[in-house]
Each structure stands twice: as C-alpha cells, then as structure tokens.
Amino acid sequence: DQQVKQNSPSLSVQEGRISILNCDYTNSMFDYFLWYKKYPAEGPTFLISISSIKDKNEDGRFTVFLNKSAKHLSLHIVPSQPGDSAVYFCAGLTGKLIFGQGTTLQVKP
C-alpha cells in the first residue's frame, strides 16, 4: 500500500531553468506534506513543507503546490542550480513521516 508515490525516478534540467518534481498521495489524513533533499551518504534534510489546508508555500527558490482534489503536490525550483542535484523525497506527515520513492534531480551546468 504505497500511500505516497513519486512516479518519476529521475529528472534532468539545465542550470537556470525550472525543475518540477511531482508527488501523488492516497491518504487524506496527512496533516502536512514535506519535501526532503538527500545527498549520498547523508540523511535526508528538510527543505519545505505545506499544511494540508494550504495550496501554496514559497521559500526563496522553492515553491510547493498542493492540489487536494487531485491528491497531488509538486515542488518547483526556480532557478535550478547545479548544487540542487540530489535525491528529492516527498513525504506525508501524520505523526510519522511516510515517504515516496524519491526522484533524482540532475541540474546540468
């Protein structure tokens, strides 16, 4: 039972362009949705979150959009930078975090 799904295993974009990472969920009980960034041999680090009662949250170059009717959220990174290259996980929160499978983002200089 995959409550959180990231259907794109990888994404490659050019430096300066927009990166859009997508996530779908099935559990309507999540209080928050979060995005984590993970570099090799390190633990996931928190990037940005959105409350389930909001539809948009912005923090610098990062914006998360939530479409509750479609049970879909997305992370936009504008402009993308080579240092953004990492694995991105979306997660739903109901006390504990439920993660998607991750999307590997490569930003090419």
Place this chain on the structure above:
Amino acid sequence: GAGVSQSPRYKVAKRGQDVALRCDPISGHVSLFWYQQALGQGPEFLTYFQNEAQLDKSGLPSDRFFAERPEGSVSTLKIQRTQQEDSAVYLCASSLGQGTPDGYTFGSGTRLTVV
C-alpha cells in the same frame, strides 16, 4: 549534540549474525523514529518512541527486529539472525515533539550489508 549521530556508519554482517545499531538523538528531543531505506527506495517507517515508550512498532518487518530506548535518550535497533533482505540503510530521526513539519532531524544512517 548538534545533530543526530548514528553508529556504526557501515556494518557488514554474515548471514545469521546479530547486529546492533545505535542512535544518539539531539539532546532534549522527545520523539525518536527508525526508518529502513532499501536501495533505490524511500525510507520506510519501522518504529517510534516517545521518551522511553515505544508507541508504534507497526513497521518492524519481523520479530527478528527489536528496538529499545531505555532511558529516553539513546536508542538501539537490534536485528537478530540477519538475512540478505535486511541489507539497507537504517536511518534514525528525532524531534522535539510529534507532528511539527520542520522538526524532524535525520542522522546519516547506518549502511548494513548482509553477506
């Protein structure tokens, strides 16, 4: 400490061997979580502690997996009679409470390889 510390960073175990993985959470953090991350997958929830009480162990895959946090600080995840499918990165996270969206801090994990 400044972050969540996990040890060892790497562990190679022969099939059938018992292993113990340690997590030192951030001082004062009440909640502690263990996750298992298989290669190419997202972290999967194993178990949750609030102080010394294990409130949720629904993610433990079998009775070979056991976790404890006897004094409400350091936690140990023990795997008995390891099998090849136990090979994964084991992540520990801590937080002040439960449900704060930006409050979960992860350690770097222990990579367990069962040969």
